[in-house]
Amino acid sequence: MSLINLVDLPDLGDDRGGLVSIEANKHIPFAVKRVYYIFKTHEDVARGFHAHKELKQLVICVSGSCKMVMDNGISKDDVILNTPKKGLLIDSLVWREMHDFSEDCVLLVLASEYYDESDYIRNYDEFLKKAEP
Ligand code: TYD
Numbered sequence: 001m002s003l004i005n006l007v008d009l010p011d012l013g014d015d016r017g018g019l020v021s022i023e024a025n026k027h028i029p030f031a032v033k034r035v036y037y038i039f040k041t042h043e044d045v046a047r048g049f050h051a052h053k054e055l056k057q058l059v060i061c062v063s064g065s066c067k068m069v070m071d072n073g074i075s076k077d078d079v080i081l082n083t084p085k086k087g088l089l090i091d092s093l094v095w096r097e098m099h100d101f102s103e104d105c106v107l108l109v110l111a112s113e114y115y116d117e118s119d120y121i122r123n124y125d126e127f128l129k130k131a132e133p
Pocket of ligand 1: 034036038047048049115
């Protein structure tokens with residue numbers, strides 16, 4: 001799987017407005033156990049700076065924009081998220097950083113597992129050791 005994996009989400013919008021519907025195990029390759037959203041992040045703040053041992057996530061920018069930096073320990077790439085019609089799949093063992101939040105940015109995150117602090121890798125050197133092929 002490439003580092004930046006954008007999924008086209010089903011666009012059910014019509015002349016009344018937008019509507020996107022996402023079904024677990026159909027449009028995304030996992031069952032969703034947790035949903036959270038990040039909003040009102042200050043423009044000069046960057047977030048993330050961690051990887052997960054097992055957790056997989058789909059990140060959708062439902063409003064505004066931000067930059068996601070992805071790093072699998074071998075290569076690094078970034079993508080601007082600015083549409084509710086695409087989701088960024090983040091596999092396990094990917095270091096992620098979020099930058100350049102617009103004032104109206106809302107990031108909706110669908111996660112494959114319940115919150116578990118022991119699944120986080122918050123130290124970059126530790127991440128590099130775990131991500132080694
Ligand atoms: P964190 O994942 O570090 O935020 P970000 O990646 O956006 O910088 O989460 C911030 C805090 O919230 C941290 O103490 C863990 C806690 N948290 C939960 O309790 N449950 C959750 O589902 C999430 C995502 C975070």
